[in-house]
């Protein structure tokens with residue numbers, strides 16, 4: 229399995245960047261994981277960008293109104309997605325205006341992290357933490373605090 233996080237916006241805030249890098253590093257102990265940042269743009273420009281960056285992968289759009297899962301079920305969903313096709317799982321995070329509807333419709337799955345709406349950079353951090361948690365669940369290993 230390989231994981232790609234495709235997110236709108238750059239994380240420039242140092243503490244947030246450090247927290248993201250910490251969890252990305254933890255995920256990379258288990259699987260290769262890339263982070264791709266897209267410039268925020270109108271939907272007409274974002275749709276082809278998302279499509280290009282996720283070509284050939286199984287795509288999971290992160291949306292407030294997506295399927296709500298607990299962490300063990302999220303881990304199963306990641307494992308299932310990783311067993312499809314080439315084994316590349318792309319997670320999509322939108323910008324301030326969310327994921328374009330066309331990109332959302334094209335995704336293989338739509339998952340929610342909470343019924344609360346987070347700023348996109350914070351949603352990215354919660355997502356990467358949950359991917360790390362999923363890896364520990366799938367391997368039956370303790371979560372390192």
Ligand SMILES: C[S@@+](CC[C@H](N)C(=O)[O-])C[C@H]1O[C@@H](n2cnc3c(N)ncnc32)[C@H](O)[C@@H]1O
Pocket residue numbers: 289290291292293320321322323324325326327339340341342343344345346347348349351
């Ligand atoms: C500020 S939110 C976008 C809000 C926008 N009005 C909408 O309804 O999509 C920015 C991005 O963060 C992610 N996000 C924020 N809260 C989320 C949540 N609870 N579950 C999943 N993704 C979330 C989504 O990818 C969303 O596109």
